[in-house]
Structures are given as structure tokens and as C-alpha cells.
Amino acid sequence: MLTESEIQTIIGSYALQTDQPSQVCLKLWFPPPAAWDSVCNGCLWIKWTEHNEEWFMKHIEHICKGSFQPLTAQEWRSKLWSQPLIWKLKKNVFNKAEEFVAHQFHTQDAAFHAR
Secondary structure, three states, X not given: OOOHHHHHHHOOEEEEEOOOOOOEEEEEOOOOHHHHHHHOOOOOOOOOOHHHHHHHHHHHHHHHHOOOOOEOHHHHHHHHHOOHHXXXXXXXXXXXXXXXXXXXXXXXXXXXXXX
């Protein structure tokens, strides 16, 4: 399990001073775990997929070209909700979960009837 500090480092978290002296704005190069959770209704990713890789590589490309700037956590949630690829990722996760459950029930049912 990662610490909050490790997560903040991995997602490229920056605290920026705002116009208010005692207020900072947190900007992130990558979406925080909570943004993924809100987009995916709390489902956990089963494994890294080709869709995950596609999204990640495109995101890195945009960062390297200078066509992407860090976002706040709320901006990440909005951005993720609006991307068709997220819906593909979500559908893939649910399909894999259904396959797993169906296989488990089939295996358990076969074992039960073999007794």
C-alpha cells in the first residue's frame, strides 16, 4: 500500500500559491486515485489493459509536446468523465468481472455436481 506522500509524488502533485496568501491550489499531472474511483463508481481495475496503455501513452505525448497542463482533482474528474476511452475502460472492467464470476460459478457448480 502506498502512502499519501508516495501517491502525490507518482501523480506529479504541485502546490501552487493563489492570490490569497494563505491558500494554495493543488495541480496534478495525472489523475488522483479518487478521480478514477468517482469515474468508475468505486470499481477497482483488475489489471493494466491495452486501453490503459493507450490512454497513458497519449497523455505522456501531450505532456511532452507542452499541450497539457496539470489539473486540479475536480478538473481531472470532469476530464475523465468526458473521455470516450474511459467508458471503454469501464466496459472492459465490467466485462472481465462478469467473465470471472461466470467462470467461478461454472467451476464451483461443476465441482458441486461431481461429488
